[in-house]
Amino acid sequence: MDYFLTEEQKTIKGLARKIAEERVLPVRAELDEKEEFPWAPLKELADADMFRVFVPEEYEGLGGGCLELCLVVEELSRVCSAVAVSYAASALGCMTLGEYGTDEQKRRWFPDIASGKKLAAFAITESTAGSDAGNIKTTAEKVAGGYLLNGTKQFITNGGEAALYTVICLTDKTRGARGASAIMVEKDTPGFTFGKKEKKMGIRASATRELVFRNCLVPEGNLLGKPGLGFIQAMRLFDRSRPGIGSQAVGLAQGALEAAVDYAEQRVQFGQPIISMPVVQHMLADMAILVEASRALVYAAARYVDSGARNVTEESAAAKVFASDTAMKVTTDAVQICGGTGYMRDFPVEKMMRDAKILQIYEGTNQILRNAIAVNLRKRKARTA
Amino acid sequence: MNIVVCLKQVPGTTEVKIDPQTNTLIRQGIENIINPFDTYAIEEGVRLREKHGGKVTVITMGPPQAEAALREAVSLGADAAVLLSDRAFAGADTWATAYTLSRAVAKLQPCDLIICGRQTIDGDTGQVGPEMAEMLQLPFIAYVSRIEEIADGKLRVRRMVEEGHEVMETTLPAVITVSKEINVPRLPSLRGIMKSKSAAIPVWGVRELEVDEKMVGLAGSSTQVIKVFFPQRVHQAEMLEGDLDTRVDTLIDRLRSARVC
Numbered sequence A: 001m002d003y004f005l006t007e008e009q010k011t012i013k014g015l016a017r018k019i020a021e022e023r024v025l026p027v028r029a030e031l032d033e034k035e036e037f038p039w040a041p042l043k044e045l046a047d048a049d050m051f052r053v054f055v056p057e058e059y060e061g062l063g064g065g066c067l068e069l070c071l072v073v074e075e076l077s078r079v080c081s082a083v084a085v086s087y088a089a090s091a092l093g094c095m096t097l098g099e100y101g102t103d104e105q106k107r108r109w110f111p112d113i114a115s116g117k118k119l120a121a122f123a124i125t126e127s128t129a130g131s132d133a134g135n136i137k138t139t140a141e142k143v144a145g146g147y148l149l150n151g152t153k154q155f156i157t158n159g160g161e162a163a164l165y166t167v168i169c170l171t172d173k174t175r176g177a178r179g180a181s182a183i184m185v186e187k188d189t190p191g192f193t194f195g196k197k198e199k200k201m202g203i204r205a206s207a208t209r210e211l212v213f214r215n216c217l218v219p220e221g222n223l224l225g226k227p228g229l230g231f232i233q234a235m236r237l238f239d240r241s242r243p244g245i246g247s248q249a250v251g252l253a254q255g256a257l258e259a260a261v262d263y264a265e266q267r268v269q270f271g272q273p274i275i276s277m278p279v280v281q282h283m284l285a286d287m288a289i290l291v292e293a294s295r296a297l298v299y300a301a302a303r304y305v306d307s308g309a310r311n312v313t314e315e316s317a318a319a320k321v322f323a324s325d326t327a328m329k330v331t332t333d334a335v336q337i338c339g340g341t342g343y344m345r346d347f348p349v350e351k352m353m354r355d356a357k358i359l360q361i362y363e364g365t366n367q368i369l370r371n372a373i374a375v376n377l378r379k380r381k382a383r384t385a
Numbered sequence B: 001m002n003i004v005v006c007l008k009q010v011p012g013t014t015e016v017k018i019d020p021q022t023n024t025l026i027r028q029g030i031e032n033i034i035n036p037f038d039t040y041a042i043e044e045g046v047r048l049r050e051k052h053g054g055k056v057t058v059i060t061m062g063p064p065q066a067e068a069a070l071r072e073a074v075s076l077g078a079d080a081a082v083l084l085s086d087r088a089f090a091g092a093d094t095w096a097t098a099y100t101l102s103r104a105v106a107k108l109q110p111c112d113l114i115i116c117g118r119q120t121i122d123g124d125t126g127q128v129g130p131e132m133a134e135m136l137q138l139p140f141i142a143y144v145s146r147i148e149e150i151a152d153g154k155l156r157v158r159r160m161v162e163e164g165h166e167v168m169e170t171t172l173p174a175v176i177t178v179s180k181e182i183n184v185p186r187l188p189s190l191r192g193i194m195k196s197k198s199a200a201i202p203v204w205g206v207r208e209l210e211v212d213e214k215m216v217g218l219a220g221s222s223t224q225v226i227k228v229f230f231p232q233r234v235h236q237a238e239m240l241e242g243d244l245d246t247r248v249d250t251l252i253d254r255l256r257s258a259r260v261c
Helices: A007-034 A039-047 A066-079 A081-100 A103-114 A173-179 A230-266 A278-306 A313-343 A348-360 A366-384 B036-052 B064-075 B094-107 B128-136 B190-198 B244-257
Strands: A120-123 A139-143 A146-157 A164-170 A180-186 A192-197 A208-218 B002-006 B009-011 B032-034 B055-061 B080-084 B113-117 B140-151 B154-161 B164-171 B174-178
Touching: A007 A039, A007 A066, A007 A081, A007 A348, A007 B190, A039 A081, A066 A081, A066 A230, A066 A278, A081 A103, A081 A120, A081 A146, A081 A164, A081 A180, A081 A230, A081 A348, A103 A164, A120 A146, A146 A164, A146 A180, A164 A173, A164 A208, A164 A230, A173 A180, A180 A208, A180 A230, A230 A278, A230 A313, A230 A348, A278 A313, A313 A348, A313 A366, B002 B036, B002 B128, B009 B064, B032 B036, B032 B064, B036 B055, B036 B113, B036 B140, B036 B174, B055 B064, B055 B094, B064 B080, B064 B190, B080 B094, B094 B128, B113 B128, B128 B140, B128 B174, B140 B164, B154 B174
Parallel strands: A120 A164, A139 A164, B002 B055, B002 B113, B055 B080, B113 B174, B140 B174
Antiparallel strands: A139 A146, A146 A208, A164 A180, A192 A208, B009 B032, B140 B154, B154 B164
16 A cells, blocks of 8 residues: 655655664564563664654754654564564653753753663553553652652653653642643652563563652753643643554554465465465455554554644544554464464564554553543534534 | 775676676666675775764766665765766776776875775676776775774774785775675664765766776776676595595595695
């Protein structure tokens, strides 16, 4: 399918594919097996200016939008979803800065993120606040010299590896979610440590850790936007980042589909390659249809975000839900087509199936996102009634 | 330091076909790439520039479409590029190619170091680098696997030889050819690609290089390819009979008569 990408978008996508195939593919199995953070592939991405894609031009970036980011994430995820998410998490970690930061704040933090010298991360989830994201407990008490942070963030992607964290915490705990604010915290700030590194089912090379704040003093100048708007900022951020998860799902499913086709072509049973059997052909055809439909929806949602539309909740949620459900189904079917071989860890589809599950869970579970879509449907109905 | 890297655009496949009439490569329908050995030359040039400052200029002799190879080199870090293209350059052998390249290097003075890949994957001769050095009357070192030091107008390198390596020193300017052990070429960057798209690439022909048409292209070539063929592989094995001593004696006799030892 031709999505009428611009020359620049094609260049970005093409180079991301080249890096994925030449520099990520040879190491993905080992990184997964060792649960090792993919610093070497990320360095390659940095050298190729990939971290500049999502940073505004005024701050040494290339000023790309949601679609450009999606193209990179898709190509990386086609080869390794763990590398893709480590890259994308840095984008997530600085999008609030881009939207609400002052010029001084942006000048301070963006250039090092653009060059890839520093990774960023976003932290909202806590043990009591998953889908119920408003139920966070981490506090940021206003004191002389800044904010004093106390609390523990959970399941933070790039935790421990990132140098810069956008942390959602309560600057006014009496007001709950309405008292939340977004504060930038730099690694090595006294009182800021990391808890255990999680052992995961999939995306094992990516880092997922607790952030622990114990009387961690952060300068007042690290607050992004106005205090009390943190929860709204976070929800708005996710509305704009969800197509990125969708593109991660599209890339993963594409990789699994290609692996399944390759295997079906060379695997001979009953004297013929299994790809000549109608039952396998139909499975592959269904997979291909779902992958292309997901891609079309994700690109459309990303372009809608880039158009500057005010409310993109429904569209970005739909793209994320459909693409991640697709990735789960397509990777499962890829393992099925590859049979016993596909179930083995020496073969890539096993990892792809493990990597797919998280896509239905993080950045809003698919259940929560269906709720959000349903709420919008009812609102629309109420307006037209 | 000012560095010139010479590169060649070659067919991007190992299954090239040969035109039985002209004994030249059939290039139609085949994607062209930078000769893989030349990518190490580009990378080394860019690394030296990053370390010592200066400028890397890439040059190639070829048809107008060879400009794509130069743009790719710019995306990989080269500062400038010149395409040597003229109908008169067509049909050049290694000598005429080296002559044309050497005239371009002379025009690009001052130049401290000229880097080439060790050979091309299509012609495979490895002659253009040394011939060019001869024409420019510059010192030449082949198969460089590491640049150890550049200081006080001198270059010290490690070069591959059959059973190990040699360390050699030369004055600059000099010509070197590099082997693939010297580095791992980088991938292009987005900013590099964008720069390469708008880079101005001048085209130099017979007039710009001020060369005699009889010295370039087919007219300037003293060799001509008569036939290109795959050499026949001849395998002969002989099993020696008898006890161990007899077999060893026979083996030594055979090796002596074959003048192997």
